[in-house]
Amino acid sequence: NAGVxxxxxxxxxxxxxxxxxxxxxxxxxxYMYWYRQDPGMGLKxxxxxxxxxxxxxxxxxxxxxxSRSTTEDFPLRLELAAPSQTSVYFCASSYSRGPExxxxxxxxxxxx
Amino acid sequence: GNSVTQMExxxxxxxxxxxxxxCTYTATGYPSLFWYVQYPGEGLQLLLxxxxxxxxxxxxxxxxxxxxxxxxxxxxxxxxQVSDSAVYFCALREGGSEKLVFGKGTKLTVxx
Numbered sequence: 001n002a003g004v005x006x007x008x009x010x011x012x013x014x015x016x017x018x019x020x021x022x023x024x025x026x027x028x029x030x031y032m033y034w035y036r037q038d039p040g041m042g043l044k045x046x047x048x049x050x051x052x053x054x055x056x057x058x059x060x061x062x063x064x065x066x067s068r069s070t071t072e073d074f075p076l077r078l079e080l081a082a083p084s085q086t087s088v089y090f091c092a093s094s095y096s097r098g099p100e101x102x103x104x105x106x107x108x109x110x111x112x
Numbered sequence: 113g114n115s116v117t118q119m120e121x122x123x124x125x126x127x128x129x130x131x132x133x134x135c136t137y138t139a140t141g142y143p144s145l146f147w148y149v150q151y152p153g154e155g156l157q158l159l160l161x162x163x164x165x166x167x168x169x170x171x172x173x174x175x176x177x178x179x180x181x182x183x184x185x186x187x188x189x190x191x192x193q194v195s196d197s198a199v200y201f202c203a204l205r206e207g208g209s210e211k212l213v214f215g216k217g218t219k220l221t222v223x224x
Contacts, residue, residue, distance in 0.1 A: 033211075043156075043219050090155055099161065099163060099205050102158075103156040105154055106155050
């Protein structure tokens, strides 16, 4: 069981560079999420999607973009990286009627 | 809006000690409640859940009871082990909502 797979695991970006964090799930979940985790701050929701073609903003969407062209994939795009985006990013998925979410192992991003 | 407040960490215990991590919530409806655990370098895993008042979730010796009257979902374990060292997150999800709301996390260190 692969579950939720995120790539890359680690990345260092220079200020102003762009990158895409990949997330794919093989559980046929219709809900998918991106969170960022900052030390001592818990998890903050960046974007989420309730199905292919549908995305919506979470608490902290500025500086990020997402797309959901398939049920399986939910990439997160950083267009102009800033030091404030240094964080650990988690992708998660769930069934629409199931209350719990399943998480990937995270991407540790450093912007210098 | 919905929110989760959990006790500040870090918490340091000796092996076989009793553990309580407090969690209280604010919600407009009747949420499902969760405890997630994050071991070092890994993503979040569901530890236990409760979906209605007075339900008790349990797993790996951990327990938590959904108390609607006190809006609480405290995590307990009678005898902790070194392998329980991790960050514990309390979370809620309102019925019909797409979003999980997390507390800030409590870091537990268990010493031999």
